Structures are given as structure tokens and as C-alpha cells.
Amino acid sequence: MKKRTSRNPDPAESAPSPSAPPASASLDGLFRPRSVAVIGASRRRGTIGRELLHNLLEGDFQGKVFPVNPKADVIHSMKSYPSVLSITDEVDMAVVVVPRDEVLQAVEDCGRKGVKGVVVLSSGFREIGAEGIERERKLLAILRRYGMRMIGPNCMGIINAEPGYSMNATFSPTPPVGGSIAFMSQSGAMGAAILNHAKSLGLGISMFASMGNKADVSGNDLLLYLEDDPGTSLFLLYLESFGNPRNFTRVARRITRKKPILVVKAGRTAEGAAAAVSHTGAMAGADVAVEALLGQCGVLRADSIEDLFDMAMAFTFQPLPTGPRVALLTDAGGPAIMAADTVKAAGLKLARFSEATKARLRDGLSPDASVANPVDMLGHSGGEDYARCLRIILEDEGVDGVITLYVPPVMHDPISVAGSIFEAARGSTKPVLCVFMARDEVLNAVLKMEGQKLPIFRFPESAVKAMGAMARYRTLRDRPVDETPVLDVDREAAARVFAAAASGNREHLALEEARAVFEAYGIRFAKSRVAKTRAGLGAAAEAVGYPLVMKILSPDISHKTEVGGVATDLRTKEELLAAWDGMMDRAKAIEPRPRIEGVLLQEMRRGAQEMILGVTTDPTFGPLLMAGIGGVLVEVAADVAFRVHPITPSDAAEMVAGLRGARLLQGFRGRKPLCVEAYRDALLRLDRLVADFEGIVELDINPFMVGETAGDCVAVDARMRIDPTKF
Ligand SMILES: Nc1ncnc2c1ncn2[C@@H]1O[C@H](COP(=O)(O)OP(=O)(O)OP(=O)(O)O)[C@@H](O)[C@H]1O
Ligand SMILES: [Mg+2]
Structure with missing residues (x-):
């Protein structure tokens, strides 16, 4: 068999989207400007345009401030400009608080003026539906054309409390105290409330950003920007959704080795595919991906805002x-x-x-x-x-x-x-x-x-x-940095199996097909043979050897035990024939009548611990890997752990160690310690499989028999569902 040795794809390597600005484009223009224009400045108290200007001045911003408003000559005792273009000095950053219909023009003017960063507070973008989505798209096009960066739209503004800037470009009524916390909020209102409370606890901030729609600058960008900022020693994030979970994983994994990231996550991810046929799909709850992802990157999750502050x-x-x-x-x-x-x-x-x-x-x-x-x-x-x-x-x-x-x-x-x-x-x-x-x-x-x-x-x-x-x-x-495992896999062999299923437009792989895929990825299966007819049983049994297990093979039966389709510990030809007869009788009684393709005869494994391994796909986070105590009662025991793909060897180790039933593998009640390494290795191989084939929707191996030595560790049952259009 042709084998190809290759490495797991490095989680740190993820291609930037083609429309993204270069990674080097600094956010200094936004957070460290020498001059700020407030487009939509106002003298009417209580308006955002007035409060924001007031905060900049009151907060003792160290640079120049230019109010822009065509309807006023003077605002807050300062000369006001009809357009950002009529300002003669250089303008580094502009805060945009004009009505939605005027935003594009204002930002276009900023581009022509050479402004480096804009903070758009105005709403009326993606959050209002189709018309807003279109407006946001145009806004982004203007930014890209001029190479500007943007926070927002639909946000509350930003703060840089660093000495030398002391810039409060928000309309929050509470002036911040300087400190070492960088705080990012997806909600403006939560941001204001949190700033307020932080102050009452004596917590000072270094930077604050209300992210709004995150049309350009994302939370990940900010984490990267402040990763090595000497003034920031702690990150607080109020999140409602993840823009790009894979990027977040990559960035957060690295940063948490230097500075803590505390997250309070509101909202729950959408329920996974309702039509899950696998155990894994059925057991992945709504919040499981978020929980797993945050844990994997060393991020600490607060249960509430109060917790976050504590x-x-x-x-x-x-x-x-x-x-x-x-x-x-x-x-x-x-x-x-x-x-x-x-x-x-x-x-x-x-x-x-x-x-x-x-x-x-x-x-x-x-x-x-x-x-x-x-x-x-x-x-x-x-x-x-x-x-x-x-x-x-x-x-x-x-x-x-x-x-x-x-x-x-x-x-x-x-x-x-x-x-x-x-x-x-x-x-x-x-x-x-x-x-x-x-x-x-x-x-x-x-x-x-x-x-x-x-x-x-x-x-x-x-x-x-x-x-x-x-x-x-x-x-x-302080956890050790993981080595990327080198896994021996035969990608082509698996690809051939998928291609065959996809050409027949089949979603569900037959047990034999699933087995071929797993074996190509180095996950061993118990010795088995298919017998298509009663007459063929003898030869198949000879090849496998007694005692053995008989399993019904049918494209219409997913969970075999439920229809009496698994007979274990068959020791003689007579027992074998009787098992066949009983199984076929029971199958005939099922309505509608399933198509029967024969049975699988499999060597009987003893003394092993039944474990489960699985994958399901989360709409936002992609593949989730599951490990847990397996067997026919897996849902009852409900002792499983999830991680977001890609996983590292320590993730795999933690998944297993964190199970309530972890002791079952360590040598329990007279049993010798079992080969947990082989089980962890199988998890990493599954991770590699889903990295190589995006069309895998869900799968599980249940049970995976974990025995005393690596040679005793084999899968005895598996199922897999694919999206045939992706092969
Ligand atoms: N080769 C084997 N050796 C020992 N026991 C086995 C073997 N194959 C199956 N069993 C036992 O039978 C149970 C059910 O087998 P299997 O998982 O193949 O059927 P299933 O009904 O499809 O399972 P599920 O629907 O729960 O995934 C296993 O959990 C295990 O206890
Ligand atoms: Mg099973």
C-alpha cells in the first residue's frame, strides 16, 4: 500500500482572506493618532456628536481635535470645519457620527484627506438587514481603496488611556481610569456599563474598543495589536459571536502564554444539525463548541459580568x-x-x-x-x-x-x-x-x-x-508547547472510498467503507469478514476464528443493537447458524422492510474498555471532536469531552483525563492499566482525517476497544456521514 507521511496542518497556518488588509497595516492610526476629526460634532447637549467631542477634550486628549459640521462655525468654542477636506492640518483619525446616509461620503472624504483610521459610530449597516449590508459593503470598499482601517460601524467608540494619548473617543459618560486592562466589547451598551463598573472597583484600562459590526477591524486584530503592548497586561472580552473562530484559536493560544484573556460570552451558538445520526452529533449541545474552543486556547470564561470583574x-x-x-x-x-x-x-x-x-x-x-x-x-x-x-x-x-x-x-x-x-x-x-x-x-x-x-x-x-x-x-x-505529531496516513486510499460514495450520491458510508477510511488513517479495526449468505457463514467464520460476533449489515439500519442485529460470543457453527436465523427473522419483521446485505463476522474482543471517538460539525466552529466512555449506553453515561478541530496532543490528553470515567482506563478493579496512548493517538488521527476531508459531516467509532497494549486497541463499529457534493 502506498503510504504518505505528512504532518498535521499547523494550526498557526491559516490563509488570510483575499479581501483582508495586510497584516502589517497597523492600528496605530486608530489608537495612537496625533489628531482627531469629529465628523458630525454637535453643540446640542445629549447628542452623541456633542458628548464625544466633550469627552475628547475633557479626557485631555494630547493631540489636536477638529470638529466637522457644515452647519456650524464654532462648536465647544472651537472652529468647526464644513468637511474634513477643509482642515489644513493633517488628520490621523476621524470619528464618524453622521446620519447613515452621509457616512459613505464622510468616509470617502477621509480617504481623500489621507486619514489613517476611522471609527464609525453611526448605525444603519449590517444590523438592519439587506439595505444595511449593501451600505456596509460599500463602506468597506472605500476603506480598502484608501488603505484605511475602521472600528465599527454601529459602535460606541474607542479609548486609549495611555499617557501621551489619553484619548477618550466614546460618548460614555464615565471617564476611564488609566490602567493595564484592554477591554473589547461587542455591545456598545455593555461596554459603557462595564467601563462604569470597572471604575468603581478601581480597575484601570489601557485600551477600550466597542467593536460594533466588526466590518473591518476584528477582535482578533485587536488582540494581535495589543499582544506585546507593554501597557496591557490583561484582556477582557465581551463577546456575542465569533467572527473567525480558527483565527481566534491561533491568536489566543499564543497570547494566553503571555497574558490572561478573560471572556464573557453572551448568546449561544445555533443548535448543531438537527438530523444527527451519530452519537457525537446527538451529544454536542448548543454551547459545547464555545466552551471547548475557549478552553483549548487557554482563555478563561466568566459565567457572568460579575464573575468577569471578580x-x-x-x-x-x-x-x-x-x-x-x-x-x-x-x-x-x-x-x-x-x-x-x-x-x-x-x-x-x-x-x-x-x-x-x-x-x-x-x-x-x-x-x-x-x-x-x-x-x-x-x-x-x-x-x-x-x-x-x-x-x-x-x-x-x-x-x-x-x-x-x-x-x-x-x-x-x-x-x-x-x-x-x-x-x-x-x-x-x-x-x-x-x-x-x-x-x-x-x-x-x-x-x-x-x-x-x-x-x-x-x-x-x-x-x-x-x-x-x-x-x-x-x-x-505554563503548559508545555505541543509538538505537532507526525502521522502516517494514506490519504489517497481514503479519497477513493469517498469518491465512490460521492459518485453514487450516498451520504452514509457502509460499515465496510467507513472501516477502509479509518484503516487508511491508521485506526485499526477488529478482524472481520462479510458473509452475504447463510451458506457463506462457514468460510467467513474460519477466516476470522471463534469466538466471534455477528452484526447485521444493512444500509437502512444505523444502530444495530436496537433491532437485535448484534450477537456476541458465538462459539460454534451451530450457534452461528442460529444467530443468523434469529437475526434474519427479526429483520423481516421490521417495517418498512430493510435491505439486508448479509452480516459481518468479527473477532470477539474481551477485557477491553469500550470508548467512543467522534466528530460532528458545528455551523460556526467547524468540526468538533469528541472522546468519551463508549458502548451502547453512551448517551446514558453522557461522559464525553469535546474539542474544536484542530486539536493538539495535549488537547487529546486533557480530553481523556477529564472524563469522569478516566479511572476505567487506569486499571480498575483488578484490571491492568489500559493503553490510553493508543486511544489518544486515534483521536489525533481522526483530527487529521477531518483536516484532510472537509466533506465529512459526522462520524463515530463506537466502541473503540481499548486493551492493555496498542495491539489490543481496535475499533469494532463505526459510522460516517459525508456531504457527497464536497468530494
Ligand atoms: N467485536 C466485538 N467484541 C466484543 N464485543 C463487541 C464486539 N462488537 C460489538 N460488541 C458489543 O456489542 C455492542 C454493540 O455493538 P456495535 O457497536 O457494533 O452495534 P450498534 O448497535 O451499532 O452500536 P451503537 O448504535 O450503540 O453504536 C458493543 O458496544 C459491544 O459491547
Ligand atoms: Mg456501535
């Missing part, structure tokens, strides 16, 4: 923990119990203190206090107790991070307690998160304290979740 606070103000061991320090039992309960779910562990630590803690606390983790100092403890105990705990080598919990009792001044905690935590290389279960006024006062650099939470669970996210990021960031 995480952002922790990442901004504190160092990352080096491990999962967390200590809890409290003055009240209840909150500590709540916190301890959530520790495991957050991927953390309760730290175990050394005897020395316990002795030091005990010294100075009331005899009733608890010095094991959680440390409960009891209700009368004050700032000094917190500071002393916190220092001792931080010095314990078995502790990776600390959460302090404080429920202010009547006798103490919560502000001074907060001050003591801050002081004790200062300079620590381990993260300290603080829970203040206090009234709003107290909490706000604590948040505003001078030199306050600790993340403050109102409830214990949020602090634990945030610590868990930090620990998880640390592991993700």
Missing part, C-alpha cells in the same frame, strides 16, 4: 498562585464553611499547614480558635490578629494563596481591620484575596482606601472562584 480584580491586583493550595483566614465559621465547600469545584485544594505554622498561629489566639485550615480566629479578632495570622500563613510553604474572610462585628472598626490586612499582604508573592461581608458603605469605603491594591469581594464563593481562575491560568500559561 476575576479581573484578582488578576489585576495580585500575583498568580504557583499551585492550587489555598488557606482561609476568618473571624466567623459560616463564611469559611461556604468558602471551603466551593474550593474543590474551583479546582483548588485546602492547604495543610505545617506543625510549626499551627503552633505559631495558636500562640496569641484564644484557645477556642481553630488553627487548622480554615483558621477561625473567632468573632472578637481585630486588625492585629488578621495581620499576624496572615503573615504566618503566607510563610507556610504548603500555601499557594490566601483568602481572608471578615464579617465586621460591632466592636471593631472595619476600615482599620482592612488597613491591617492590606499592610500584612503588601509585597507578598502569593495572592491574597479579601472577602468583606459588610454593608455597602463599608465596602465602598474599603474600596476607596489609599494604597488599596487587594481584590475585595462581598461573598466567599466569588473569592474562591477568582482564586481558582488564577490557579487555572497559571497552569494553562
